[in-house]
Amino acid sequence: MKTIFLNEKELLALLASWCETFDVYAPNDGKGEDAACSVIGWGKIASKEEFYGVLPDKIAKGVHKTSIKPFFFPQPETLVTFTSDNKPCAPLANTVGQKRLILGVRPCDARSVMLNAMPYRDDPYYQANQNKTVLVGVGCNEKAITCFCEKTGGSPLGTDGLDILITTLGTGFALEALTNQGDELLGSQGAALDEALLAEFTKRRESFAADAQKANSTPSLKGKDLMSLYQSKIWQDLSQSCINCGACTFLCPTCYCFDIQDEAIRKDKGSSNACACGTGGCACDAPSVRRIRYWDSCMFPLFTKHASGHNPRGTKEHRVRNRFMHKLKYFPDRFGALSCVGCGRCIRECPVNIDIREVMTTLLAVD
């Protein structure tokens, strides 16, 4: 895998060349609705001027307003359609369509794609979305006050989940190929890093990696018997102020729980009457029902409520405990890593200032 050095002009030319093969998306915080992209906070890029605005040194520090979760986990996603006589049809619609390249992805968000792929390893929809997406990351030279990727096993120059990582370096940019696809995309552009730049680049990476290793709470959380804290009073204190709004779960790049519901397709409303398979050649050219999945939140009482009315997680204390235990105990036990990438969006947006960093500290401190 190669690492190349480009100046601004060369980088702009390379980015523009990717538009020929990909739909290219980049953060467009505050630029309004983009009809071409249903993902809030991300827009499709077409012109050189737009590329200029999303160059690694131009985008705001910290994470963008929303994560890239919707590219992999669309809101909503059609799973199956049914004909009026209840016959299902559901080959994958999302395997077709243009390949996408997402530019300006922070290492924490890229890591979330890798983590979510673990529970979704047998999910044909998630896998198809992942297979048609290339992630080009931008390393963080500066952290926002809510950033804490190192605490969760990540790093501001982390490469997990990315195809290419761009880092501002000296008077230009270092582009690091991390996968074969990334390597191909860099083509024969630019020159290799010269000795001085390479030394600086290596030094920066090593120092970040050392910091990250020191700060990582994963080993201590895994070493602690968190199940013995299940009945602890700390959960009452931690959940006291929660209003179960679910903002944390919706903003969280690693919250992946979903609901499935059926929707009637109303022809008269001009809604798409395409079958889920999208081939146009199947038997159900006139579906009447679509089964969709969309994001759900374990913060909501209905999430666990039985048809009988019984609710196994009937109080907000139960629900807050479940969310943090899932991220810090249940998921790590199953998959090895915390289900948190330290992006800090939940901290930034929580209306009652619940801070997962404090939860981690409390869990590690209490006996």
Place this chain on the structure above:
Amino acid sequence: MSNSYIPYSAIIDDITVETEDASLKTFKLVIENEEERMAWRHNPGQFAMISVPGKGESPIGIASSPTEAGSVLFTIFKIGSVTTALHEMEKGERVGLRGPMGNGFPVDTAFKGKNIVIIGGGYAFTTLRATIAYLLANRQDYGHITVIYGSRSPGMLLYRSELEQWAKRGDISMNVTVDRQAPGWEGLVGFVPTITEKVAPSPENAVAMVCGPPIMIKFTMPPLEKIGWKDEQMYFSLENRMKCGLGVCGHCTCGPLYVCKDGPVLTRTQLKGLPVEF
């Protein structure tokens, strides 16, 4: 990659009203595609997702034994929008079927050669029916079989005619009880825990499956413990709200456990290690 979200098309081949209040009906489903129908395999204790397009999906325990091939039975309580829609459907109509899901009872492994005790109350008897039918079809593989099954009233008992047939067989001990004496009832009277205490099934080389409302399970434990039953001999089946049935969507989690995939069948030893989120 196979797509586990696509249901099989299944036709309602028969509907039996089980209880006097018609709140429980048994649906006999036949998978339309012959290849898929022949490929269907399940264990007693597993469940499946039944869907009525436009209404949604519900997880329902499989009431038939894998030995009753060609169709799959589901006894369904009318309570939510999917089950109400199902109750309004007629023979010959089409539904969706995804599954089988979950682990089921270890009838071919841990249960082999053992004396079997089956304790059920109310609607929870459906997967126990699947189990009994399986055990009887493979009778030589098991020791004594003891069934204790209770319901509120005679009219609320499921599978009445089969219960009678089983009672006539000499190779299974049937103890069917109702909560209160009722006109015309000649069987046992009393709650399941009381009858369990009287029957006192021996824990010697035995396993027990206990399925029913939480209150029944709670009071059935002491009489069993008193006569020496150990936690690892007792099996339960959990139910939680479910959506995907594949261990992803998060609805059914009970602490670290996905009831749909890691369960629903657990021993009491396993259950004691879990948070009470069911």
